[in-house]
Structures are given as structure tokens and as C-alpha cells.
Amino acid sequence: MVVLAVSSLKGGVGKTTVTLGLASAALARGVPTLVVDLDPQADATTGLDVAARRDATVADVLANPRRGEIARAVAPSGWAGDQPGVLDVMLGSEASVDHDHTSRPRAMRALATALGKLAGYDLVLVDCPPSLGGLTRTGLVASDRALVVSEPAIFSVAAADRALRAVDALRRSDAPQLQPLGIVVNRFRERSPEHRYRLEELTTLFGPLVLRPTLPDRSAVQQSQGATTPVHRWTGHGGPELAAAFDSHLDRVLRAGASRRQARRPD
Template identity: 90%
Template sequence: MVVVGVSSLKGGVGKTTVTLGLASAALARGVPTLVVDLDPQADATTGLDVAARRESTVADVLANPRRGEIAKAVAPSGWAGDQPGVLDVMLGSEQTLDHDYATRPRAMRALATALSKVPWYDLVLLDCPPSLGGLTRTGLVASDRALVVSEPAIFSVAAADRALRAVESLRRSEAPHLQPLGILVNRYRERSPEHRYRLEEMTGLFGPLVLRPPLPDRSAVQQSQGATTPVHRWPGHGGAELAAAFDTHLDRVLRAAPSRAR
């Protein structure tokens, strides 16, 4: 099982879009996947078309990471025809905000403890909040790899640098197993001189951690999300281009072997 924390220290860069795109690629390939919606906005839960109601959410799992509580918080995505175990979601909730100030080691390891009890998934994607609070730290402590989402813009470049520094700080303390998967640039337009400049700037700063290809800026993203449909099923050239990019990045994710036993 590979656990990937999808994170950003700047809002609005498309962190949930990347989570959904990787989930779409995993579903198309038949990789059993769990998406954990740690963001209090719970957009990943909405985007994955979860119809089933559950007694619990990820907030309850963080408070009580027992197998029974986990089962009550996980529901199948409508993308998979509501079939459990294909593409599941640990439901998001506003109540996760109560855990954003967790600092005790036991609280920080609550999600890692919970994930050790669901070994039947090959891939776990954690959609972290766009800040370095307790929730993001808890998610990264539970992760094998950190995927930082950015945009080709000056403030996003600075945020990506802060995110990588945060990952390194966690590696030296609570999460010695954690490794950066890289920086994935979202909403990239090849014809934009500014975008090309920022991509080159990030490559100069972070080297091979800047993942290729960047995700192209296509309306198929908003359209497929509005229809709560996987981008791999969205018709047209834009959907196919995005699907191919996410397939490439899923390959990279799956090659990232876990660095510790769970």
C-alpha cells in the first residue's frame, strides 16, 4: 500500500483536482484506492459522488481510530458504481477542524494507526488542507510520499518551497519515513511566457522534484468535476490530454514503494 499526502500551503492551486485526477487514473486501471478527505471543505467527498450516508466521518476516525469507526466512515464512490473496495472515500467533514490543532504525538499518529487497519487498498490518497496545521501534519505523518501541488505563479513557487521545507522538517521529527514525491504544476499553459518562465524557475530551484508533464489548463477539469465524473470518462481532446497526464503521474506514484512496514 502506498500512501500519498496531496498537499499545498497555498489555497486555490488545484490540490483536490489532483487528488481526483489520480483517483480517476487509479479507477481506470483497476487499482483498489481509498481517498481520505482531510480538508474541512470536503470537496473530494463531493467530487467523488458519494451517495451513501455514513454514521461517521474522518473526524470521528481521528478521534477514535478503531476498525469499527473506520468502517462507519468509509463509503464507496459513485464513480465505481457504489461498489465497495474499488474506489472508496473516508468522508470529509467540517468537524475535522477540531483536529487542526492536534500536537500530541498520539493524536498526530491517529490517521497512520487507522490506515494500518485497512491493508486491502493498493493506494491511499490523502487530500490535505491548504495549510500546515495539525490536519496536514497528521496526513503527512501517515504518508509514505508527499505530493506538493503548485501553479506557475510567483506566490505558488514560494508556497511550494515552504511545503518542501515542511516535509523536510517532519522527516527530522515525527515522520522519518516521509519522502517528497515531487511538485506537480497545475493549470499550465505552454503558450504563456509567464508560465514557461515559472516552470523553468521551479526546475532551477527544485530540479528533478518538479514532475513532468505539468497538468495542462483545460476546461475539461471543471466540466468533469461539475458532472461528478472521472476525467478519464470525459469526452474530447482536453479530457484525453488530462487523463494521459494523470496516468503518467499515477505510474510514478505506484513506483514509490512504501518506506516502512504498516
């Protein structure tokens, strides 16, 4: 199981969109996946069309990471036809904001403790809030890789730099297993001189950490999300292009998981 934190220290860049795109790619490929919705806005839970009611959410898991509480907080996505274990969601809740101010080591490891008790998933996607509070730190501490989402804009470039610095700081302290997967540039328009300039700026600053392909700015994103449908099932304009881009990024995530397993394998 590889755990990927999808993060950004700036709101509105499409962090949840990237989480949903990767979940769509995993579903299309048959990779058993759990999405952990750490963002108090719970947009990933909504986007994944969770119909089942649950007595608990991720907030309860962070407070009490026991197997029973975990089972109560996980529900199947409607994308998978409500079949448990195919694409599941640890439900988001605005109540999780109560955990955003924690700095106690035990609390910071609550999600890692919970994920250590799960079986049956090959991939866990952690949708972090757009800030560096306790929730994002908890998500990063539980993860093997961190994917930073950025837009090709000046403030997003600065936020990407802060996010990578935060990953490096956690790697040196509470999360020695954590490595940056890279920066994915969202809503990119090839014809925009500003977008091309900012992509070049990101590449100059971060080199190979800037991942290709970029994610193009297409209306298929909003349309598929409005229909609570995986982008891989959206046949309208832009859908196949976006699906191919997310497939490429999923390949990178799964390769990172395979290399991690090989590194841990005894001689």
C-alpha cells in the same frame, strides 16, 4: 499499500483536482484505492460522488481510530458504481477542523493508526488542507510520499518551497518514512511567458523534484468535476490529454510504492 499525501500550503492551486485525477487514473487501471478527505471543505467527497450515508466521518476516525469507527466513515465512490473496495472515500467533514490545532504526538498519529488497520487497498490518497496545521501534519505523518501541488505563479512557487521544507522537517522528526514525491505544476499554459518563466524558476530551484508532465489548463477539469465524472471518462476536448498526464503521475506513485516494498524486504 502506498500512502500519498497531496498537499499545498496555498489555497486554490488545484490540490483536490490532482487528488481526483489520480483517483480517476487508479480506477481506470483497477487499482483498489481509498481517498482520505482531510480537508474540512470536503470537496473530494463531493467530487467523488459519494451517495451512501454514513454515521461517521474522518473527524470521528481522528478522534477514535478503531476498526468500527473506520468502517462507519468509509463509503464507496459513485464513480465505482457504489462497489465497496474499488474506490472508497473516508468522508470529509467540516468537523475535522477541530483537529487542526492538535500537536499531541498521539493525535498526530491517529490517521497512521487507522490506515494501519486497513487491508485491501493498494493506494491511499490523502487530500490535505491548504495549510500547515494539525490536519496536514497528521496526513503527512501517515504518508510514505508527499506530492506538492503548485501553479506557475510567484506566490505558488514560494508556497511549494515552504511545503517541501515542512516535509523535510517532519521526515527528521515524526515521520522518518516520509519522502517527497515531487512538485506537480497544475493549470499550465504553454503559450504564457509567465507560466514558462515560473516553470523554469521551479526547475532551477528544485531540479528533478519538478515532475513532468505538467497538468495543462483545460476546461475538461471543471466540466468533469461539474458532472461528478472521472476525467478518464470525459471524452470532450482536453479530457484524454489530462487523463494521459494523470496516468503518468500515477505510474510514478506506484513505482515509489514498489521501491518502498523492496527496501523493506528482508535479505
